Amino acid sequence: MSAEKIDPKYIQSYCSGCGLCHTMFGCELKEDKKGFPTVVNGNPAELKHICPVFYYEGAAKHDVWGRVKKALIGYSSDADVRFKAASGGALTELCVYLLESRKVTGILHTTYDPADQTKTIACVSNTADEVRSRCGSRYSISVPLYDLQELMRDGETYAFVGKPCDVMALRRGIEVDPSLGERIPYLLSFFCAGEPSVNAQNDLLAAIGTNREKFDEITYRGNGWPGYTTVTEKDGNVLKMEYKNAWGKHLGRDIRNLCRFCLDGTGDAADIVCADFWYLGADGTPDFSEHEGRNIIIARTERGVEMLDGAVDSQSLTIEDDFTPKVDTELKLYQPxxxxxxxxxxSMIRAMRLCRRKPPKYGKEYLKKYGSHLDGKVKRKFFLGTVKRVLKGKI
Ligand SMILES: Cc1cc2nc3c(=O)[nH]c(=O)nc-3n(C[C@H](O)[C@H](O)[C@H](O)COP(=O)(O)OP(=O)(O)OC[C@H]3O[C@@H](n4cnc5c(N)ncnc54)[C@H](O)[C@@H]3O)c2cc1C
Structure with a gap:
């Protein structure tokens, strides 16, 4: 696709809302009707080089799980971090290692908006305690690259933690402007199933038994693994819901358009990506009942391997297993x-075309490679599901 032919509506439909285009090219983002910040201007020829959706055009550069140099199963050696964090606290521990070994002076990441905990703000942590205090997953809209110039100080270096799409944009942005990579040499991510809308937050609050007037604090998961989604009301009343219901019945039901068609839930552009490494039940599927947290920690680059080895040597991570040789054959059981x-x-893309909708322009080789191992029945289910969603006006 030549740059001149890129339809600005295509860029808006599949905008990830990361905000890097504001930092690099001064683009503006406005909330769409669901409250997702979305680019409203900008030069498509420039955006093509940073927007995550364009990465998967052309020939496949890797298989389903992305590039894997090393994959370890482990968790934070600090019992408090392991308990409080989203999974096993590996991301937090890697960031602490980078600060304490002076590889960087700050961590660019995301925390709650103190004015409304169903929202997030981008932040910089300069000490181990700050990083630890901001562990945990926020299942809400984040725009972590919009304020980069305001967040970074001259002469300092940073690691960035963000969703796979944020990291993909930043990696591509670094290719356009290598000086950005000198300031942010480490990119970390987590597996991601999508960014819930404002309506999804309201739906969750109602289902848990509260509303905007009464609600004060929310923890989406953590304090155990996966931990309960927990809301504290202004009068101190505490309400809880199982994480699998909070995600499966509420948050995951209304996500960003790009998230529905995301080919990178696995942080393909990161130096290191962390994810849940669930225990398997007797039927061989993930068991979401409460356990002590643990991660799969995948190093995708040499820099990632050095970071992971350094954190392991410093004993801040406890390692259970080297999963590297099993990724291709077994990770599908833990991350189905x-x-x-x-x-x-x-199949979803074919369904979109049938319904005369514009799907993302992913390279045929990726779609074939990723789909070749999967059962036809599952593909048909997703095909029909997509057609139904279009007919119901949900896409
Ligand atoms: C929207 C969303 C969807 C997810 N979907 C999956 C999934 O499908 N499969 C899976 O295995 N894991 C998923 N996770 C990731 C999972 O919850 C853990 O974050 C991951 O396993 C790492 O755990 P940890 O204990 O090492 O992280 P922690 O040590 O708790 O650190 C989490 C880090 O992530 C950052 N962060 C939290 N929320 C956001 C956000 N919204 N945007 C940007 N940065 C953020 C924090 O600043 C912190 O640095 C998702 C997370 C989110 C936020």
């Missing part, structure tokens, strides 16, 4: 949703 979503993308 990511595996299915990638493998059914070709």
């Amino acid at each position: 949703a990511q595996y299915k979503r990638k493998g059914t993308m070709g």
